[in-house]
Structures are given as structure tokens and as C-alpha cells.
Amino acid sequence: xxxxxxxxxxxxxxxxxxxxxxxxxxxxxxxxxxxxxxxxxxxxxxxxxxxxxxxxxxxxxxxxxxxxxxxxxxxxxxxxxxxxxxxxxxxxxxxxxxxxxxxxxxxxxxxxxxxxxxxxxxxxxxxxxxxxxxxxxxxxxxxxxxxxxxxxxxxxxxxxxxxxxxxxxxxxxxxxxxxxxxxxxxxxxxxxxxxxxxxxxxxxxxxxxxxxxxxxxxxxxxxxxxxxxxxxxxxxxxxxxxxxxxxxxxxxxxxxxxxxxxxxxxxxxxxxxxxxxxxxxxxxxxxxxxxxxxxxxxxxxxxxxxxxxxxxxxxxxxxxxxxxxxxxxxxxxxxxxxxxxxxxxxxxxxxxxxxxxxxxxxxxxxxxxxxxxxxxxxxxxxxxx
Numbered sequence: 001x002x003x004x005x006x007x008x009x010x011x012x013x014x015x016x017x018x019x020x021x022x023x024x025x026x027x028x029x030x031x032x033x034x035x036x037x038x039x040x041x042x043x044x045x046x047x048x049x050x051x052x053x054x055x056x057x058x059x060x061x062x063x064x065x066x067x068x069x070x071x072x073x074x075x076x077x078x079x080x081x082x083x084x085x086x087x088x089x090x091x092x093x094x095x096x097x098x099x100x101x102x103x104x105x106x107x108x109x110x111x112x113x114x115x116x117x118x119x120x121x122x123x124x125x126x127x128x129x130x131x132x133x134x135x136x137x138x139x140x141x142x143x144x145x146x147x148x149x150x151x152x153x154x155x156x157x158x159x160x161x162x163x164x165x166x167x168x169x170x171x172x173x174x175x176x177x178x179x180x181x182x183x184x185x186x187x188x189x190x191x192x193x194x195x196x197x198x199x200x201x202x203x204x205x206x207x208x209x210x211x212x213x214x215x216x217x218x219x220x221x222x223x224x225x226x227x228x229x230x231x232x233x234x235x236x237x238x239x240x241x242x243x244x245x246x247x248x249x250x251x252x253x254x255x256x257x258x259x260x261x262x263x264x265x266x267x268x269x270x271x272x273x274x275x276x277x278x279x280x281x282x283x284x285x286x287x288x289x290x291x292x293x294x295x296x297x298x299x300x301x302x303x304x305x306x307x308x309x310x311x312x313x314x315x316x317x318x319x320x321x322x323x324x325x326x327x328x329x330x331x332x333x334x335x336x337x338x339x340x341x342x343x344x345x346x347x348x349x350x351x352x353x354x355x356x357x358x359x360x361x362x363x364x365x366x367x368x369x370x371x372x373x374x375x376x377x378x379x380x381x382x383x384x385x
């Protein structure tokens with residue numbers, strides 16, 4: 001099936017203006033009361049999610065991402081602030097009257113109903129004509145690749161197929177937006193990875209805004225057009241997957257998204273737009289300052305991703321990049337790559353990923369002295385200390 005096999009699933013309602021966000025949160029705060037005290041869950045969020053965007057709310061347990069989604073859905077009322085759908089406030093509109101649908105991790109399928117009846121359930125409750133129900137359900141089952149399974153019951157389907165039924169049931173109602181609360185959490189790793197690709201394909205085909213809640217950074221990076229990284233009820237950073245990964249806004253984002261090496265050193269000199277840090281035993285780190293300012297004597301914190309670092313037993317050639325002495329503490333073979341955990345001469349633990357196409361397993365062994373090197377553009381300053 002190709003992505004152009006079906007036109008987007010639209011209906012004849014008045015389309016939202018292209019310049020209006022599909023979902024907008026303005027100053028949204030959510031507080032709970034426990035033991036006579038206010039407990040903040042969401043601490044003032046301003047957010048605009050575009051039409052047809054695959055948007056993820058990403059963060060650890062308790063960060064406020066599910067509460068935020070539930071306020072969009074209407075299952076929770078904000079303590080303060082406003083929720084808008086397609087430019088209209090729905091803050092006081094009940095959940096069953098909001099033009100969004102929600103898919104949960106449990107799927108909540110009716111076990112005694114067939115696949116067809118599960119998907120048609122919402123349409124029947126709305127009084128849609130039988131012929132239209134047949135047409136819409138058949139079209140949606142084709143999009144989610146379940147044609148031919150209309151008569152099966154949920155217990156006869158795999159976990160991934162059950163999830164597709166839940167998606168079809170939500171999408172067949174043609175909502176303006178679909179909210180997904182960790183829907184892949186119950187699946188095993190291989191199926192979860194497959195369904196990540198399938199979800200993105202389905203979202204592109206139907207052309208509907210998806211808002212996806214997850215604590216899994218890999219899921220968010222794989223599927224999202226943009227990601228809001230949340231922590232302690234706030235948005236720490238909002239951006240594309242590449243921006244979030246390559247240019248984290250601070251320590252929390254750098255540490256939460258993927259594997260990141262956090263280092264720090266004293267600025268020895270500022271050379272053009274770069275700070276040159278003295279590091280460890282004869283080492284140096286070159287850090288582009290971008291919009292930051294730094295002066296000699298400042299202590300600068302930075303991050304560098306493991307796959308950006310080269311490792312070798314000889315000092316690196318050239319004098320324009322970062323170079324750091326280290327000793328190998330552990331070598332881990334992972335099939336496609338070999339991971340080196342090293343301790344730098346400054347005492348920091350650093351992880352290096354080397355693709356095995358380069359015979360990385362022959363580079364160094366545990367206890368060997370090595371040099372680490374990377375290009376200046378791969379150092380990213382995240383603050384001063």
C-alpha cells in the first residue's frame with residue numbers, strides 16, 4: 001500500500017482556516033488539592049499545534065503530559081487558562097461535544113463484537129445511514145490494513161491488529177484531532193517499532209492532527225513533526241526531533257533525549273565564535289557559542305552525542321577540533337555498533353558509539369589509553385556553571 005492510495009479522510013464541515021492552530025493552549029494551569037494543599041500538575045502552558053501535525057508530548061512519569069492531553073480531550077478542566085480547537089474556545093465544552101477522539105493503551109474494544117461492529121459503533125450511535133457506515137468502515141479498514149478481517153473478534157487478533165481496530169474506530173468518526181495516550185506501551189519491542197512506522201503512515205494518509213503522549217524518546221523522535229519535552233508541569237523545549245536531539249535547551253533535555261555526554265571546562269580563550277576550553281591532561285574542547293556569550297575564566301557546560309565522537313589509540317590529526325585523553329572502562333558489542341564507555345583524564349565518564357562497518361571492535365580494549373576527538377559543530381553549549 002502506498003501513501004497516495006487514499007485521499008485524506010475529510011468531511012463536508014466548514015474547514016478550519018489554514019492559519020488557525022488545530023489545538024491551542026493559552027496559559028493552562030492544572031492544580032489538584034491534596035491534604036489541604038495545592039499540588040501543581042501543569043504550570044502554565046502556552047502551545048499551538050498545527051493542522052495535520054503529528055505532535056508529541058514527551059516526558060517522564062508525572063511530568064504533566066497526560067494531564068495536558070486530558071484537558072485537551074475535556075476529561076479534565078484547567079484550573080486557569082483556555083483550551084481552543086480550531087480557534088474556538090472549548091474550555092467549558094464537555095468531552096462528548098469536542099471534535100476530538102482519544103485512543104488509550106488498553107484499546108477498550110468490545111470483545112463480543114466483530115471488527116466491523118467495533119469500528120462502526122460510533123457511527124451507529126450518531127445515526128449514520130447503513131450504506132454510509134459500510135462505505136466508511138470498509139475504507140478505514142483498508143487504510144489500517146485490516147481488510148478481510150471484518151468478521152473477526154478482538155480475541156482473534158494480535159496486539160498490533162487490535163490497536164489498528166482502535167485507531168480505525170476513532171478515525172472513522174472523522175475528528176479534527178486524534179489524541180493517543182501511550183497506545184504502544186502494551187506491545188513488545190519489535191511490534192512497537194513496526195507500529196511506530198504504521199502510525200505515521202496512517203496519520204499521513206488520513207491527514208488528521210495527531211497528539212501523541214509518550215515517555216519513550218525513540219517513539220517521539222521516530223514519528224513526530226514536533227515534540228514538546230515536558231518536566232515538572234512545564235515545557236522545557238519545543239521543536240523538531242532534530243532540533244531537540246542536536247540542540248537541547250538544557251541539561252534535562254540533553255539527558256532525557258537519547259544518550260548524551262555532559263561535560264564542562266574552563267574557557268581559556270574565545271576565538272571568533274568559538275570558545276576553547278582547557279580539559280583534563282592536555283585536552284581541549286571547542287564549543288561554538290552561537291547566541292551565548294563567554295569570557296576567559298568562565299566555566300562552560302556542553303553536550304556531545306556518542307555517535308559524533310571518534311576514538312583511537314593515536315592523537316588525532318589537526319588542531320581545529322576537540323581532543324580528549326581517556327581510558328577505556330568497558331566495551332559493549334551491540335551488533336550494528338560497539339559502545340565504548342571511557343573515563344576521561346578529567347574524571348568524566350563518556351560513551352562513544354562506533355558503527356561496526358568501521359571494524360570498531362578492533363579499535364581498543366578495556367584498560368587501553370585512547371584519544372577522543374570530534375568536530376567543533378558537534379559540541380553544543382547548554383549553560384555556564
